Amino acid sequence: MSLSFDPSSVTLPRGHFIGGEWVDAKDGIDLHRPSDAAAFAACPVGDAGLVDRAVAAAKAALAESGWGRLAPRERARALHRWADLIEAEAETLARLEAIASTRPISELMAGDVPVTAEQIRFFAEFADKEGGNLVPTGSDSFGMIATEPYGVVGAITPWNFPINMAGWKLGPALAAGNAVVLKPSEMTPFATLYLAELSVRAGLPAGLVNIVLGDGRTTGTAITGHPDIAKVSFTGSTAAGAAIMENIARTGIKPMTLELGGKSPQLVFADADLPLAAGAIARSILGNAGQACVAGSRLIVAESVAEELVGLIVERMRTVRPGATWDAASAYSPIISERQIGRMTGIVHAAVARGATCRLGGERLDHAGYFYAPTVLEGVDASSPAVTEEIFGPVLTVQTFREEEEGLGLADHPTYGLCAGLYTRDLSRALRAIDRLQAGTVWVNRYGRSRDHILPTGGYKQSGLGKDLGREAYLANRKSKSVLIAV
Numbered sequence: 001m002s003l004s005f006d007p008s009s010v011t012l013p014r015g016h017f018i019g020g021e022w023v024d025a026k027d028g029i030d031l032h033r034p035s036d037a038a039a040f041a042a043c044p045v046g047d048a049g050l051v052d053r054a055v056a057a058a059k060a061a062l063a064e065s066g067w068g069r070l071a072p073r074e075r076a077r078a079l080h081r082w083a084d085l086i087e088a089e090a091e092t093l094a095r096l097e098a099i100a101s102t103r104p105i106s107e108l109m110a111g112d113v114p115v116t117a118e119q120i121r122f123f124a125e126f127a128d129k130e131g132g133n134l135v136p137t138g139s140d141s142f143g144m145i146a147t148e149p150y151g152v153v154g155a156i157t158p159w160n161f162p163i164n165m166a167g168w169k170l171g172p173a174l175a176a177g178n179a180v181v182l183k184p185s186e187m188t189p190f191a192t193l194y195l196a197e198l199s200v201r202a203g204l205p206a207g208l209v210n211i212v213l214g215d216g217r218t219t220g221t222a223i224t225g226h227p228d229i230a231k232v233s234f235t236g237s238t239a240a241g242a243a244i245m246e247n248i249a250r251t252g253i254k255p256m257t258l259e260l261g262g263k264s265p266q267l268v269f270a271d272a273d274l275p276l277a278a279g280a281i282a283r284s285i286l287g288n289a290g291q292a293c294v295a296g297s298r299l300i301v302a303e304s305v306a307e308e309l310v311g312l313i314v315e316r317m318r319t320v321r322p323g324a325t326w327d328a329a330s331a332y333s334p335i336i337s338e339r340q341i342g343r344m345t346g347i348v349h350a351a352v353a354r355g356a357t358c359r360l361g362g363e364r365l366d367h368a369g370y371f372y373a374p375t376v377l378e379g380v381d382a383s384s385p386a387v388t389e390e391i392f393g394p395v396l397t398v399q400t401f402r403e404e405e406e407g408l409g410l411a412d413h414p415t416y417g418l419c420a421g422l423y424t425r426d427l428s429r430a431l432r433a434i435d436r437l438q439a440g441t442v443w444v445n446r447y448g449r450s451r452d453h454i455l456p457t458g459g460y461k462q463s464g465l466g467k468d469l470g471r472e473a474y475l476a477n478r479k480s481k482s483v484l485i486a487v
Contacts, residue, residue, distance in 0.1 A: 003094075003105045003328040007033065010095050012041055013193040016050065016213050019057035020206020023050070029186050029215065034102050034334035035324035035369045041100070043186040046214040051181065051222040054210040055229060058152045058179035061207030068149040068177035072128035079124035079175060082202035083117040089198060090114065097163055097191040098325040102288055102333040105326055108163075115451060116167035116195075119469075122453040123171035126474040142485040147478040149177030150230035150255075154223040156216070156244075157192065158236045159185035159336055160291045160392075166192045168468045169233050170199075170209060176477035178231075179208045183223055186215050187336060216240060225251035231477065233257040235293075237390075238415070238462045257466035257476055259458055261390045262293045262418030265411035266447065267433065268309060269404070270302040272423035273445070278312035280421065280447040281396070286320060286374060287448070289333040290394035293463075294419045296447050298387060300410045303400040310376065310398055314360050317374040317394075322367050335370040335393060344372055344393040351377055351386035351397075361394070382410065390416070404429065408436045417460030421447040440464070 016023040025044030033040050046054075062068055067075065086093065094108035103112060130147075137143035155169035162184055173180050184192040189211070196209045212219055220240075224232050225247045231254055234244055238261040248254055266281050268274075284296035301309050323330030335341050341364060348362050361375030375395045380387050386397050401407035411420060420439040424430050434442050440459040449457065456470030466476055 007099045017196045017211040018054045020200045046212040046219045048222040054181045057207040061205045065205035076124040076127040083120040085198045085202045086117040101188040104330045119167035119171045123175040127175045144483045146481045153178045154229040154232045155182040156234045159188040162188040163191045172473040173477045181210045235259040258464045260464040263416040264296045264419040265298045266296040266421040268301040269424040271425045277423040282316035284447040285396045299398045306400045322371045351384045356380045416463045418463035
């Protein structure tokens, strides 16, 4: 059976989801489908009063259900039921996501939706396996470090992988015993809303998951600065992360997890397996049309193999099949908006004006919607805007080096340090490079996350604070208390 569908046949959730109920709202921000640029819905903007209502619902759910003090296995069982329902409703979730976002329906069904269920199950299993610790103290005392939930966690997720990012935030926070007030991107809210409804249908206490729609300026500011929200988790741009830090500092100190922008290098040495490297690099920049914070957008390659490698990459990048996200045959994503197309075009043109050469692409595709051609820019220097700025699109820059030290120097970005790719057959060289690369994640002879959710993700420099995924994400949703008992 084909996964293709008619977008007009899908009924979209309307309003906010607070306290286990739908809350009607007036239309707000007009939304356009990336695949065909058609206006199709509007996203309301929740104000501070609505955020107050959501926080109150979260606090009431915690108090009435005892979720934070529930037997850990009971929390785990409830989360497993939710994951089961996510899988059972995969097609509905995928359709809701495909309409508004850049994610093709086939990729949603094979990846995003089942991965979200996996993430919920992964964090559920921490509920009864991570607790406090006994610590060595004097013989006349008994010392331990106890942990407990924060209470209400505020979360803000981006538009590029909406349902997965919701899983990143909701899974560890709920498993750790918290309630959540989450704002999805105003451009892609629908699957996240349905995810929240499924949590109640699965038996999680109503009010434990609350979704408030809106923009960053109004709704996001109200969430991050709310006095009864004890922790904030955000994934998005570095500029937005800085604004959140400022708002938190101004309204009251609280812990935060920030997974921010990236401009990740792909460092290829002369001894690398070039076909393997070319495939990994092409996939990393073509996936979601480069609209990922981890996109490996800076190729730094040994001069002696640069021509061969770039040729292999270009060959792979020419084969994209753009199409509507609701068409199962589509294998290349649109760009999220007309505005983003314009920004990308401006950066590419600025790079060319500074002497760069378009080996491939460099223009908008002649296709309905917001599609941009896979682009390879050669001859860029370190100060080019295509190298310094996070483009968030299918644009790969190429820089070459002769000596190992020169390559490592080019890989070190002055602003970002989220991820890095490294290709070599020399284990000693790989270990040296891993030690030098300033990135929160280093992939060797591959590029991109696996479905091993135990590996945390987070950046160095202005790419963020703290970690998502892994044990670290669960622990980040619990606060510790030192206890010393006289014996």
